[in-house]
Amino acid sequence: MPETRSSNARKPKRRRAAADYERIFHPRAIAILGVSTEDGFGFGAGMFRAISAMGFEGGIYPVNPRGGAFDGREIYRSVEELPDPVDFAVIAVAARHVPAALEACLKKGIAGAEILSSGFSELGTDEGRRLENEISRIADRGICVVGPNCFGIYCPKSGLTLLPGPDLSRETGPVGFVAQSGGISIDFAHAGKWMGVKFSKMVSFGNGADLREAELLHYFADDPETQVVSLYIEGIKDGDAFFRELAKTAAKKPVIVLKGGLSRAGARSVASHTASMGGSREIWSSILKQARAVEVHDTEELAQTTLAFAGLPGRAFRNISIVGGGGAIGVTACDTAESYGIEIPPLSADLRTRIEGMLPRPGSSATNPIDVANPFVAPAILKEVLLAAAADPQIDLQILVSLLFHYKTIARFMGRPIAEVTPFRELATAVRDVVEQTGKPVVAVLSSARRDADSLDVIEMTALARQEYLRCGIPVFDELHDALRAVSHMNDYYEGRIK
């Protein structure tokens, strides 16, 4: 890795080159400042172990002025004496030592550093603010700073991970995520693993003394690895820049925004959490609409909406069919769909007749929603039903509701494990075939009413079924409501209703 940047170069902010980001997100070597031999649970030691566990392929150099060894590796006494060029640093030393540590990184030619330490402006003290200003000034001289008071960067492709995430997924994907909050970031990173949301890069920037939302939006707008951008923000420091970058990015790719701190109590909480200001709900909604960003209202909606944008073709889906066993599910689904402006049109008469012929009688219904009468209808039949419904030119998306937990009754009757009697693999393959043959996407809803401590076999089977659907490229939601709400956000974005 050539050290192209003079250590004392003064760089104006928001002019970082793509090459700098490349060194930060895909570093060839990392220094971890603050790995202590004594404190096994310290941030530095934790991050050392986490990045190792992620299988990061480059060099990882622990640094501590006291030297010694950690996990059988030599601890270097300073950044200066590191044997090789380093692209990225993790700083986990006490707040008062952070400026010197950052300065050393800048001198070494390191492109960027994440500062996990807290004890800065979020304290509301003069000393905290002074230290944070010092960090900003050093950053201005040519090193990109993430934090302080943050969980850092997660980049599945390179193996960078958030504090304290040793077991996040290494699968890369289309979602760029940005948040001040480390807690929300690590939760979303974990949730993404089972939900099937795969990230290009995730940045938890904490107090944001240097790198913040506007610049990251600017970066993601042109990042070819990122197709969907999700943000959780509590406050912004430069409203004009943020709005400009938001609108520019949203014109290129979907940007989903959760704004925290819009209530009075929330604003109080923001102030102590990341030392930035909130704003009024109405103003924020209007700003987001003008920028054509997608506004969501809680972290689940954020995750589900991101899943839909990342997992479905980029377009609106106004007319859908719903297929499932258990008519009442169809009834409430219709009500929810209507409240989100989604149509569930009756299928044409001939298709209805064709579908009726496939379904068990009585108890089934071939109107849309299509009630297949019970949760045990064979995947091969469900496939034919989905193929037939897709033949209606009105339909542009299908939702298949699977209540696989009911197979527990059959498993019990047959005296066999539920994972063996539930045809989830066949189901996922059948659905994939339908998507391939019809060109119309299918979304799976995998509700489970059985989650008690005695139903671990059901929970495991459901998790495996979800995995199987995801492997076949089928987005999965827990509840129909979640799927419909997520699709409605896509409709708003792609039909340009957000403006």
Added chain:
Amino acid sequence: MPETRSSNARKPKRRRAAADYERIFHPRAIAILGVSTEDGFGFGAGMFRAISAMGFEGGIYPVNPRGGAFDGREIYRSVEELPDPVDFAVIAVAARHVPAALEACLKKGIAGAEILSSGFSELGTDEGRRLENEISRIADRGICVVGPNCFGIYCPKSGLTLLPGPDLSRETGPVGFVAQSGGISIDFAHAGKWMGVKFSKMVSFGNGADLREAELLHYFADDPETQVVSLYIEGIKDGDAFFRELAKTAAKKPVIVLKGGLSRAGARSVASHTASMGGSREIWSSILKQARAVEVHDTEELAQTTLAFAGLPGRAFRNISIVGGGGAIGVTACDTAESYGIEIPPLSADLRTRIEGMLPRPGSSATNPIDVANPFVAPAILKEVLLAAAADPQIDLQILVSLLFHYKTIARFMGRPIAEVTPFRELATAVRDVVEQTGKPVVAVLSSARRDADSLDVIEMTALARQEYLRCGIPVFDELHDALRAVSHMNDYYEGRIK
């Protein structure tokens, strides 16, 4: 059991005596009509096995004109020849044989019968309607009919169970539930088991040829075993009677209503599902408000709202404190709380100082929401924090957010199972102590971002932690949003805003 009722007595509907209900919900003996020796998956055989598995203590008599044996038990050829008095019957014979079967039950002096068979008015055929009318006429002569086209009655105390629920909970509780839909009923019965919603009686009445929502409301209004009534309805047959009973019941105890079929597509689906009519959303909302019923919009909201009403003292909670590790959770919680009209007031200065002294620094905040900085704060400290916050006279409910899944990191580091390193038992006990000492309820939120197939240990620990909280009488929600929404429904009901 004395057979007090003459088999040919003509009883007007909705005048059934408490004694009849007693025989139906807590029968001493049950006949199951339609247990076939050949078809192991048939409704009759399934129900026979399910009621046996539930541990029903009374006699269970299988009936089939062909005779024979089932699971080593003699199958009786007719109801007439059953050796003992029977209180309740399960009818699972083909639709065309149902009237004769019901007639035989009436003659035998059986108080009530659930008809699981379908093939009646829901078919939309003349023959289906004719058969259903016949059922109604037989019922009018003195036997209470649940169904047809239903999953029947679940009564944990006696061991009656829905089709096909062999493993529902035997724990009785305060919730009476009524639905046309069998699917929604069985799902709620299963979900209740892990959510901690315990039922007095659940009735899935399907087409409702006899017993329906209005009469059941009338019954639940005065049933001492039922403190909270929940309804899922698709359509009603007698609007005036329904509204009258709804208002009368809601004046005595909370009634939570989910109305399906309010959209155009939903109404279509209702028609094929249980052959009743829907209605417009606005009219329904207004009817429910006038009756002081609590309106919810999907099955999850129904279950969560029922949990809150059943698990918390019957009153409004306007000012709450939120305690958790991870400040951003506090921020979004505040926003959600405000949108539901719930206040998260700042604590008094002296309490804030006291709490600050207990928490790790930096990263914590003693304003309300109280951010304890990380998910590993010891239960003993959380207990002190909750006790201190409860000392503020403003606070009338506390919410503790536990992100226990993060203990996976510690478990991994220590090389021990997560269920061993996570102090969930101590946590639940600490919270119970707080409730006992302060008299102010605490609600737990047990979010888990880890649900992938590789995190079964985390899922199991979370299920055990939930069980432990429930054992200590603490209602548990998956997400803060769910808890806040449920509490807001209680506020509306108990402050009389629904009117």
